[in-house]
Amino acid sequence: MGTVEEFVESAGLYFERLGLSRTSGRVIGCLLADTGEGLDAPGLCGRLGVAKSSMSVALRQLEHGGLIERYRPPRARRDHHRLTEDVFGRAFRAKMTEFTAFAELAEQGLGAVGGHPAARARLELMRDMYAFMAREFPRLLDRWEAERAGVARPPDGSAAADPLR
Amino acid sequence: MGTVEEFVESAGLYFERLGLSRTSGRVIGCLLADTGEGLDAPGLCGRLGVAKSSMSVALRQLEHGGLIERYRPPRARRDHHRLTEDVFGRAFRAKMTEFTAFAELAEQGLGAVGGHPAARARLELMRDMYAFMAREFPRLLDRWEAERAGVARPPDGSAAADPLR
DNA sequence: CTCTTTGTTCGGAACGTTCCGAACAGCATA
DNA sequence: TATGCTGTTCGGAACGTTCCGAACAAAGAG
Numbered sequence: 269m270g271t272v273e274e275f276v277e278s279a280g281l282y283f284e285r286l287g288l289s290r291t292s293g294r295v296i297g298c299l300l301a302d303t304g305e306g307l308d309a310p311g312l313c314g315r316l317g318v319a320k321s322s323m324s325v326a327l328r329q330l331e332h333g334g335l336i337e338r339y340r341p342p343r344a345r346r347d348h349h350r351l352t353e354d355v356f357g358r359a360f361r362a363k364m365t366e367f368t369a370f371a372e373l374a375e376q377g378l379g380a381v382g383g384h385p386a387a388r389a390r391l392e393l394m395r396d397m398y399a400f401m402a403r404e405f406p407r408l409l410d411r412w413e414a415e416r417a418g419v420a421r422p423p424d425g426s427a428a429a430d431p432l433r
Numbered sequence: 434m435g436t437v438e439e440f441v442e443s444a445g446l447y448f449e450r451l452g453l454s455r456t457s458g459r460v461i462g463c464l465l466a467d468t469g470e471g472l473d474a475p476g477l478c479g480r481l482g483v484a485k486s487s488m489s490v491a492l493r494q495l496e497h498g499g500l501i502e503r504y505r506p507p508r509a510r511r512d513h514h515r516l517t518e519d520v521f522g523r524a525f526r527a528k529m530t531e532f533t534a535f536a537e538l539a540e541q542g543l544g545a546v547g548g549h550p551a552a553r554a555r556l557e558l559m560r561d562m563y564a565f566m567a568r569e570f571p572r573l574l575d576r577w578e579a580e581r582a583g584v585a586r587p588p589d590g591s592a593a594a595d596p597l598r
Numbered sequence: 599c600t601c602t603t604t605g606t607t608c609g610g611a612a613c614g615t616t617c618c619g620a621a622c623a624g625c626a627t628a
Numbered sequence: 629t630a631t632g633c634t635g636t637t638c639g640g641a642a643c644g645t646t647c648c649g650a651a652c653a654a655a656g657a658g
Contacts, residue, residue, distance in 0.1 A: 269544040269545065270541060270544060270545050271545055272545045272546060274541075274545065275538075275541050275542045275544075275545040275546075278538055278541055279538060279542075282534065282535065282538050285452070285531075287450070289645085289646065289647095290646080290647095291646085291647085297542075300539075300542055300552070300555055300556060300559070301542055301545065301546050301552050301556075302551075302552060303546070303549035303551055303552050304551075308604095309604080309605075310603095310604080318647075318648085319647070319648045319649070320604085320605075320606095321605090321606080321607080321608090321647080321648065321649075321650090322646075322647055322648070323605095324604095324605060324606055324607085325606090325607095325646090325647090327605095328606085345603065345604070345655090345656075346603080346604060346605090347604080347605080351555070356558070356559060356562050356563075360566070363528075366450075369447065370447065373440075373443055373444060373447050374465075376435060376439075376440050376443055377440045377444075377462075377465055377466055379434040379435060380434070380435050380436055380437045380439065380440040380466065381437060381440075381466050381468070384468035386467075386468055386469075387465070387466050387467060387468050390465055390516070391465060391466075393521070393581075394465070394521060396581070397521050397577060397581075398521075400577050400580065401525075401573070401577070404573055404576070408566070408569055408573065411569070412562060412565050412566070415565065416558075416561070416562075454615085454616065454617095455616080455617095456616085456617085473634095474634080474635075475633095475634080483617075483618085484617070484618045484619070485634085485635075485636095486617080486618065486619075486620090486635090486636080486637080486638090487616075487617055487618070488635095489634095489635060489636055489637085490616090490617090490636090490637095492635095493636085510625090510626075510633070510634070511633080511634060511635090512634080512635080
């Protein structure tokens with residue numbers, strides 16, 4: 269059973285493979301493991317050992333992507349940052365845009381290759397497959413939401429009703 | 434309606450965002466638009482303007498990932514390369530392993546945070562969501578295969594029966 | 599107003615990755 | 629054996645990205 273620090277480093281590696289920067293990934297890890305109601309930039313700088321300029325860029329990148337949100341408690345001097353309510357939903361929707369992008373890439377290819385049958389068949393398969401995924405992925409997300417709601421609030425009102433296990 | 438060369442460059446950019454190198458992505462583009470039964474390394478070098486050493490590395494990377502396959506026609510002096518039959522299926526399965534990886538990352542986090550309720554709830558949600566996706570994604574792939582088979586070979590035997598449109 | 603703190607922007611340095619050219623190994627042919 | 633071609637491996641250069649430190653803008657406290 270590892271430490272929180274190890275988990276934060278793992279998160280940095282994992283999210284880096286998704287296109288984020290290393291420090292952005294580590295920030296996500298800190299916020300995932302956060303026990304309070306968010307962290308502030310100076311605290312994250314000290315904890316992760318990065319300059320506040322890098323932290324500023326990372327936090328803005330994450331905020332721009334909709335993964336975290338910035339808020340300032342009343343009368344506070346510094347911003348706080350916490351994960352968006354549906355971080356994971358947003359991550360999945362980002363995947364979906366990737367699907368549509370590849371469908372469009374296939375379309376571009378179809379416009380370029382002309383009438384050659386073999387190439388057309390390949391690219392049409394690619395286009396149709398990614399279009400199918402882009403169409404079905406949101407429904408999968410809906411099914412997940414439904415299943416989660418069903419487990420979290422079963423009609424018999426069992427002990428599982430508490431969303432905080 | 435763009436040229437094939439433009440499509441190849443676009444493919445290089447798109448697949449680069451998926452973790453491949455730029456030249457590997459361009460090779461994929463060439464093979465997607467290929468009208469014959471595969472291309473050889475010297476031809477790809479001349480067409481893309483890269484050294485044969487880079488081409489060797491790129492082709493081996495793609496072959497190792499199962500995206501292309503190498504074969505040598507009888508009595509031929511050089512290898513030929515073509516896309517695997519189910520390139521896209523493999524790409525999707527690679528995505529699936531990414532899901533399970535994130536579920537495991539959440540598990541690691543659960544082992545690290547201890548009993549803090551808010552952090553546990555977040556990480557359990559993350560774990561369950563990615564596990565759900567890892568479980569349902571193969572079924573989505575199966576549904577696609579079924580739909581494609583139904584469209585390509587309808588029971589009435591219409592003109593769409595030819596897989597090469 | 600002055601001082602402190604927070605947050606952003608910018609230029610330069612450090613890092614990792616990708617690519618090229620050269621050298622090498624394998625193989626078939628003459 | 630000698631020769632030409634294919635493919636791989638390796639060291640160094642070039643490139644893009646990320647990060648840091650310094651300078652700057654904004655806002656509140658004394």
